[in-house]
Amino acid sequence: MNQLNIIIPDRLIGQRIDSAMAQLLPDYSRSKITSWVRSGGALINGKSFKPKEKVLGGEIVALSIKAEKTNEWKAEDIPIEVVYEDDDIIVINKPVGLVTHPGAGNWTGTLANALLHYDPSLATLDRAGIVHRLDKNT
Known part of the structure; x- marks a missing residue:
């Protein structure tokens, strides 16, 4: 399991969190990011959240990414x-x-x-x- 932490920049304020994360993590699809959020594999400032929540700026997103069989x-x-x-x-x-x-x-x-x-x-x-x-x- 890989742990990845990202800080959502202020330039993304007002966007949906899943959309902002997709911009910051171009190697992953928005649907993959949404599945992490829904399964609890992504936390903002240590708490779960919904993909449609809006960016306030400066959020710390912690992702727990399982290595997937490809x-x-x-x-x-x-x-x-x-x-x-x-x-x-x-x-x-x-x-x-x-x-x-x-x-x-x-x-x-x-x-x-x-x-x-x-x-x-x-x-x-x-x-x-x-x-x-x-x-x-x-």
Whole structure:
């Protein structure tokens, strides 16, 4: 378990605490931060709080972060139809039934796995995003 303490700066006064924390902790999603808050893994000045509370400024947030088991995304040779590509984007015609990205129950055989095979340099991106994430039944 890692302990992390952050001080909420005055520039974030008036914002929701979960939003402020998301800005200060860009490596974690807002939903992950909210789950820590709701489970008691985040305390402000030693007390629990609700994600929607507003920043007053100068709060000390103590986070207890569990090391999570990660399932590293693996490149897989899955055929994909590239419609368009340039230096910034790749447009794919996603077939019906292909899961978009790895998650519970679907760690392999996804579009993200196929893209890592198509362009291994994508693995170096901090946070690649699928602009229009489509579910597998679409």
